[in-house]
Structure formats: C-alpha cells, structure tokens
Amino acid sequence: MKILVPGGAGYIGSHTVIELLERGYEVVVLDNLQKGHRKAVNDCEFVQADLLDKEKVNNILKQHKVDAVIHFAANSLVGESMERPDSYFRNNVVGGMNLLDAMRANDVKYIVFSSTAATYGEPENIPILETDPTIPKNPYGETKLTFEKIMKWYQEAFNMNFMTLRYFNVAGAHSSGKIGEDHDPETHLIPLVLKTALGIMDSIKVFGTDYDTEDGTCVRDYIHVMDLADAHILALQDMVTNRKSNVYNLGNGKGFSVKQIIDVAREVTGREIKTVNTDRRAGDPAVLIASSDKIQEGLKWKPKFHDINTIISSAWKWHSNNPDGFV
Helix, strand or coil, rough: CEEEEECHHHHHHHHHHHHHHHCCCCEEEEECCEEEEHHHHCCCCEEEEECCCCHHHHHHHHHHCEEEECCCCCCCCHHHHHHHHHHHHHHHHHHHHHHCCCHCCCCEEEEEEEEHHHHEEECCCEEECCCCCCCCCCCHHHHHHHHHHHHHHHHHHHCCCEEEEECCEEECCCCCCCCCCCCCCCCCCCHHHHHHCCCCCCCEEEEEECCCCCCCCEEEEEEHHHHHHHHHHHHHHHHHCCCEEEEEEEEECEEEEEEHHHHHHHHHHHHCCCCCCCCCCCCCEEEECEEEEHHHHHCCCCCCCCCCHHHHHHHHHHHHCCCCCCC
C-alpha cells in the first residue's frame, strides 16, 4: 500500500513514517515545514505543500495514487489556540476538509486521524473512556473534535472510513537516536526537563505543588512515540480489512507526576536538574489518565515501552546527541 502522511515531518508523524517504511509500506510525506523538519524524513518521497492549497493537495493525491492517509498535519499549541482561534480553525478544519475533498475526488477511502485528549476538556472520570463527554476547553481541542465530526458525516455521505486516535502525553524517541522531539517553541515537560539537564535551560518550572495528588504535582499519562506509531498502523490495517470506523484512546493507563518525571530524568541523565515552583496554570486538571482498554481489546495493541525510565532514556539519547535538534 502507498500511504500519504500529511504532517509526516513532525514529531509523531516522522516516527510513524519510519515504522511504516520498516513494515514495507510506500510512503509519501506532505508537510509545509512550518513545524516539521525535512531531515526527519530523508528516506521517503517528500512533497512540500500546505493543506490550505486545495488544488495542490488534490493534484498530489492524483499524481501519487495513494491508497490511504494517516493525517497528522495540524496546529497543536493550546495557549496559541486561545490567542489565534482563527488560525487554528483555518488550518485544522478547513485544511482537513481540503484533504478529505481531495481523497473523495481521487477515490481514497481510508483515513487515520491524529486527534487529542483535549477533545474531552475537564474529565468527568479517571481513567478517561471514549464514551465520556467531549467538551473542549480551548480552540485546539474544538478544532480536533470538529474534524472528527466532519469525518463521521463524510463517512455517512461518501462511504469514507476513518480511525480517530485520541492520545495524551507523547514522549520518547526512535531507538536509533536519529529522530526525536524538536519543537519551537518547546512546551512538553520531558524535553524541557532534558534541556535543563543539558544546561540549555537554567531550571524547569513546576506549575503547582498543591494539587490533590500524592506529591502535590499534576499527574499525566505518558505514551512512547513508537507505541503510538504502532497504533496508527494497526488502526489502518483494521480499517482496510474490516471497512469499519472507530475512535480509540491511547495512553499507558497509568500516570506519573511532574516530580516523578523530574526524579527519573535525574536518574537517567545523572545530572542535577534545578526546579522552580510556581503557581498553577489556569485549567490544568490534577490528573489525566487514559483508558486504552478499547484499543487493546479491539486491535490487540499493547504498549511495548510503558516504563517511564525507558521512555525518558530514549528521549535522552536523542537530546544528548542532538542538543540543537534538527540543524
């Protein structure tokens, strides 16, 4: 099969691309390189394009005759989405619809969609189930949920199948150390902690130490990026085989606090990591943990790298060898 991967030069996309190639798929990456890195996808066909260019997207699908799409291309910063909801709806919704329309025009029936736990908003239950209410608290989550609904109606009208994967905190890097996480600006805890270990940052801020958790800091569910890549491919295979759509959560099923992450990072790196305690961030829930029972039962997916020490060690291999990221 030939797979089009919009956003394939980004963090999660590039790790999924390398896994697709290792499993014998043909891959075409489509990326505008606003956030992604060309060096992350040297081993496959690459097209620089923006999903907002509807005609170009249609021509790409027509030219490359792809069989399915794994869609990662989106703006994804919660804070930025609060300041620029116009940009987020334009890129994440309008751009996504351009992709769906190009798929329809070229008879491509399968799409795996990279969604987010932000579709749930403040969770009512821990762990979070796929059947829980979806009430996003920011434009980023709203755009992802909107696109989920659009795919559902495209399926009803045009017989296009979809798989939606809602995931939580993604971390780690490929075992080769050749690719890893490199965002600008960086907002994720583990790379920020490791940048502090490298001396790139003076300290790491701990936002709130008075939560109702064991050590007072927020607890989050971390999933290794290669386990995530595996889930995307399993979802694709199941959709093509059974021609059914579905929605799945992806996580470890257990959480780690901010302090635990920092302590493990100190152990992995052997370095002092200075912390600065500061006030809570508005809207940060105390605990976010996913139930992955549905995908484990339905697709036989099982995380291989669930140990947080392993996750942080793989990230450290990347960051220590590439302190400036992709340069």
